[in-house]
Amino acid sequence: MSDFAEPLARLIDELKRLPGIGQKSAQRIAFHLLRDSPEVAKRLAAAIIDAKEKIRLCSLCNNFTERDPCRICSDSARDHSVVCIVETPYNALSVERTHEFRGLYHVLHGALSPLQGIGPEQLKLKNLMERLKNGDVKELIIATNPTVEGEATAIYISKLLKPLGIRVTRIATGVPVGSELEFADEVTMLKAIEGRREL
Numbered sequence: 001m002s003d004f005a006e007p008l009a010r011l012i013d014e015l016k017r018l019p020g021i022g023q024k025s026a027q028r029i030a031f032h033l034l035r036d037s038p039e040v041a042k043r044l045a046a047a048i049i050d051a052k053e054k055i056r057l058c059s060l061c062n063n064f065t066e067r068d069p070c071r072i073c074s075d076s077a078r079d080h081s082v083v084c085i086v087e088t089p090y091n092a093l094s095v096e097r098t099h100e101f102r103g104l105y106h107v108l109h110g111a112l113s114p115l116q117g118i119g120p121e122q123l124k125l126k127n128l129m130e131r132l133k134n135g136d137v138k139e140l141i142i143a144t145n146p147t148v149e150g151e152a153t154a155i156y157i158s159k160l161l162k163p164l165g166i167r168v169t170r171i172a173t174g175v176p177v178g179s180e181l182e183f184a185d186e187v188t189m190l191k192a193i194e195g196r197r198e199l
């Protein structure tokens, strides 16, 4: 038996499904929403639905976008010969925030993890190979997380791409091993890109 009325218990349960939100935070947010005006709750619900309906994946880089190709892929001022490979759209944002990387991205939407049943087929690798066909890309910077899964993914991709004669580099682990790139600050991220090494 829940301590809360059914609709409130349901709201707390849904909030708890969000990353970084535990039982206490979920309760705090739910109580806050109930105290606030109905308009606040309606605006939040509408924003979630609107984003979910309008944001899709760029067909080239798999990043979140409202238009396809995305703003970065269709920017002719960017260096289309360098592609930075990341696990998540959030990781692409971390690199973008350095304001130093002027190339393009490729979002894998995951990392290899045999234990969780994530193999190469589950990653967005197919359209990466498509992108490399025309020979425009000269360097791939692999910026997967410095975790066991991220390293395994980096090695897999470098083996896959080496025969194509493209320079493959791996960002330096200025980021502590085992940590996630989304928590790296801009300076750490910039150093990691500058200190990249050949794979």
Ligand SMILES: [Zn+2]
Residues within 6 Å of the ligand: 058, 059, 060, 061, 062, 063, 069, 070, 071, 072, 073, 074
């Ligand atoms: Zn794109």
